[in-house]
Amino acid sequence: MVLSRFWLVIFISSIIFIVVSLFTANTYTIDFVLNGVKGDKVLVSEKYLEQLPVYLKDSITAAPENTFVVNRDLSNPDTTYVYTNKTVKIYSGVQKSDGLLPTCKSTLVDIILPLIAYLAFFCGLMELLIISGASGKLATVLSPVFVKVFPSIPKNHPSISYMTLNFAANFLGLDSAATPFGLKAMESLQELNPEKDRASDAQIMFMCLHASGLTLIATSIIGYRAAAGAANPADVMLPCIITSFIGTIAAFLIVGIKQKINFKSASLVGVLMALIGAIIGLLMYVNQLDLIGKNYFTNNLSGLILVGIIAFTLIFSFKHEKKFTEASTTVFESFVVGANNGVKTGVVIFPYVLGMLVAISLFRNSGLFEIISNGLGYVFSNLGVNKGIVDALPVALLRPFSSAGSRGFLLDSMSTFGADSLTGRLSSIFQCSAESTFYVIAVYFGSVNIKNTRYALGTMLLVDAICVVTAIFVASWFF
Incomplete structure (x- = not known):
């Protein structure tokens, strides 16, 4: 309900502002809102x-x-x-972004079709993990922790392994793998949901933890900074990890308090300490590398782990081929069945993504976003906030709406102010500190036809705000 009303507000307010601007001579034509292409x-x-x-x-x-x-x-x-x-x-x-009609086209061609391809491949692998029994073994190992965080999920439930793979892919910056695993997790959690059109506690907890965007290897950000001529492209790695980690902890605490989760559980504390230890260990290792070593490490770790997951799945399936025979299928046929399910999922979520991105397109091209951004910048400037921070705020403001849009602001900020300026570095931290909230809501809840997201949207936006504040403090501290 909240998401629906927010979507309507964005749509209607943008249209009203466009029409008023046209008839008050502030805008000469509205054709660019409908047919314009970014950069025109x-x-x-x-x-x-x-x-x-x-x-x-x-x-x-x-x-x-x-x-x-x-x-x-x-x-x-x-x-x-x-x-x-x-x-x-x-x-x-x-023009800052595509108009309505080009957005419709690009949503299908540039977002949904590649997403369907990723879904087909990784859902095919997921089917192999299920039939071979690998997902069941993973769920058994992790059940003691997950049943504390997700008390409504039965012990050893398949959704545990799917969520684990999603979190792991997110940690490593593997967006193309994280989404298929996450959608599979939502489908599995939906099977346990007694009210099919209303988000369950487990789905909300999973969504908020996913959207908090804990990332250990910010591969894409490092690549953008290297292309922009940064002296040390990986110098934002530690601030990115700290910011996204605090965002994840905030999401867990906010949702956990709402769902009355027992935070004193020994298993929860143990996992949290292990995670902190792993992050510190990783940072210590990367910190002692020279510049070439850091670039080599960050460029290859994520890809190597993804290749390892694929190799493990295929080898494990080959070793347990009997289970496929017992299920009256083969390894390849199972992959095809899973891939087909991934294609169907992609088709289902297309209207949800389209509706959200078109609304965002109108919002940006109407001029409303620019007015809000400039207004906040003016307020913060008069409060004595560092100009470098103010100049990076557009990235933070647009990030919940559009990853591509905020990425455009990121590249522009590094081009205008320099990759090694406070603005360039803070923009980089904003970009990698959380997911695109509205896109994630549309994709994940849309995939299982959830209409009532309850408090998920409000929590995710609050976590976004926490990440913004944290990023500012961390960037000011480091740089």
Whole structure:
């Protein structure tokens, strides 16, 4: 219900703002909202050639193809004059995100189709883990801990192994693997859910822990910083880990208090201490490496572990081929069945993702997001907040809505202020500190047709805010 109302508010307020801007002459055309593509020049006015100053008129008619650019900057043209059919079209700036119709297309082509491919492959592997008995063994080992965090889940339930693989993939920055494992976990948890259209306690706990985004190897962030010319691309690794870890602990405590979980359990404390120890050990190891060693380690660890998971699944399935025979199937046929289920899941979640991303597209192109962002920046500036922090806030504000959008702001901040500036580093920490809340809600709850998300959205947004505050303190401390 909360998500539905929030979605309606974004949609309706954006449309009203677009229409008002058009009729108050603040916007010349709304075509860019519908058909514009990210990076396109924005049409701001149209005049007859005679209405322009003489120097502009002469420059336009003398320019190649009657196109004249003022303050030319290939990455962000300031003002462009195009003379056609007795009128001069005036463009200024570039569009920040795709319009409504291109968003519909890109949602299918750039998001859903690749996601379906990932789902097909990893759900095929999951089917092998299930039939071979590997997932059952993993669930048995981890049950003592998971039954404390998820008291409504029976001991040795298959969802335990799926959630474990999802968390592991998230830790290692393997987004393409984390989503299929997470969707499989949601499907398994839905089997235990007595109210099929209402999120269960276990589903909410899983979603909030997943969305908190604990990441040990921020591979993509390191890659962006290296491309932007950072002196040490991996220097944000420790701040990213600290920020996302605090976010994860906050998510666990908030949901745990709501669900009356026993935090004094010895198994919970033991796992938490083991996790902290593993993080500290990893940091100590990485810290003693030189720059090339750090880059080599961070570039290869995640990929190596993913290859290891695939190899283990196939070898374990081969060793337990009898179980496939008993199930009247083969290893390859089981993979195909699982892959087919993954394709079906991708088709189911497409409308949920489409609806959310189209609303976000309208929100950004309407100008509302920019007004909110600039307003908050003005408030923080007047409160004496460091300008480097204020300049990074757009990444934090957009992150819950769109990973791609916030990534665009991240790259822009590093290009504008420098990869090694406080703004560039803080933007990097914002980007890797949590998941895109609204996208995650749409994908995961949409995959099992959950309509009432209860307090999941509010908790996830609160955790996002905690991560933002933590990131600011951590970045100020380190840099």
